[in-house]
Amino acid sequence: MIKTVGGYWDPIIWIIAFIVIFILAYMIRAIGKKEYRKGEQIKPFLSGMEEPSKEAVHIRASNLYWGFVEALKSYYETMKKMHTGIINDYVAWFVGITAIIFIAVFIVGII
């Protein structure tokens, strides 16, 4: 157990709580409807087309989070421009940040 600012964290208690909640959830699931037909009811409807087997489908990495990246398109365009891969730019960023710290220390605040 470790003390945090607002309370404490005990992983063993968390694991016990997790197991208890898991068992309760499993028990609730077990008392579900008896007329449930395994396989048939979870089959998706794809405009009448046959669903491909799970093994035949794999969404590639670049397609994941497409919506998130699309929503932040302008941010990512800026970020890509920033990450040029050119060492001169890396050095420029370093010099720029050092200059900002100089300004912050000597003009905005006095150490």
Add this chain to the structure above:
Amino acid sequence: MNWMQHLPAFIIAIPLFAAFLTPLIDRINKKARNAFVLIAMAITFILTIILFKEVLEKDIITYVMGAADPTQAIPKQAAVPIRIVLEIDGINAFMALISALISLIGLIFSFAHIEERGGRFYTLFLLMVVGMLGMELTGDLFNLFVFLEIASIASAALIAYEFRRGSTTEAALKYIIISSLSALFVLFAIGLLYGEYDLLNMAAIADAIRTTGLSNIDKIALILFFSAFALKAGSAPMHMWLPDAYGEAPGAISMVLIGVTQASLYALLRICFTIYVDSMHVIFPAIIIILGLISIFIGVTMALIQEDVKRLIAYAAVAEVGYILLAIGVGLYGILNNEVETYARKALQGGLFHIFNDILDIGLLFLVASGIIYITRERNLNKLGGLAHSMKYTSILFLVGLAAVAGLPPMNGFASKIIIYESVYKVSPILSIVAILGSVVMLAIFVKIFHSVFTGPKITEYREVPKLMLASMLILAGLIIFFGLFPDVIINNVVNPAVNALIENTDYISKVMGW
């Protein structure tokens, strides 16, 4: 002769001598070379454990290089320390322990795949360890610069180890330019302080600044140190070299490079908490906090769009550096505002625990990624898939790393992050919000890797990674789970002495100055 007295020197000397003997043994027998390197590294690791125990008993250990009495920091004829002094308190011992541990695990991993030019590889590897440990044990600023250079040159050569791929040479060239620039700034700052005080010993400089007050020269030196070590630590927006270097380094070198990066973080801690803390303005912790937040944000968002598995993990490593900087910044801010017991101590506890967790979690993910690249010869996430069919153990180990780095309970990453979330909340809730959101995106990032690499249909039949690779990953995963389930073990015995050393900096100064 009391061998224990020379413990700090042995920790640097053993890998140093082993580094230069390795090419000779390599010419005789490759297996003997591997055994020799392993024994040297294992002895170094055991010595760091003994050193840590010694520090727990004695609080601070000083060792004067080349002196008749190595415990006497100031010679009888002098008023200030003039020789090279190794000074080890809780934070030095903590960092040295982590570095030696991670180097030993990295070495075991390397045995599985380093075949060509092994003699040179292990020589450079041990030199990198010397640089890292030297930076973490020295109490002398110029010595710090020398070890920084040793670590940087050895690291650059190791990044370029697979030089047949042009991108590795390019990454190494970028790394050495960035390292040289950073070292130049450090050397300039050391020169300014030496010109002002005629001193190179950190404790003596801290004492001089306390006595005379902070001059403009001291401020300039602080800014130069600060930006140079922040650059080397991989803080955004000066992080661009880091994905290049980590992404192109061979196998376990990506993981051991985290140790080199953290040695720079240690230097930043020592400069801020020991030399300057008594005269520092709150603008400095504010800058550290801002850099931490930027690192978290840029790290996680840029990781999300990467297609190269190692570059993706490298961007996540930038975000992890952000968490550490955030905690350190809040800790320093609390000390300057006399809020040590309210939140500063806890913030530093979280930050230092996260240094340990970062190297384990990101280290494990780098090892898994290196194992995948070794087996499949592919690093593009779009071309990988279905590996869980043939690499069951590797996929389980990746899941452990994923849960840990994303801060999922009950892993070690959660334990350190919850301390950080709660302590930084005391300064501003916005800090906690950014940190928690960063963890959420971090989870999404590693789910992306797991989905694209391990799930889906089997594309090609692959074998499991070699046993030595698996063994090194298992050690890391075991440590992650153990420290996740029993975080109090490491916090009470390892992290808290380091936190105390940072907060009670007077002891570090008085031990050398003989008050």
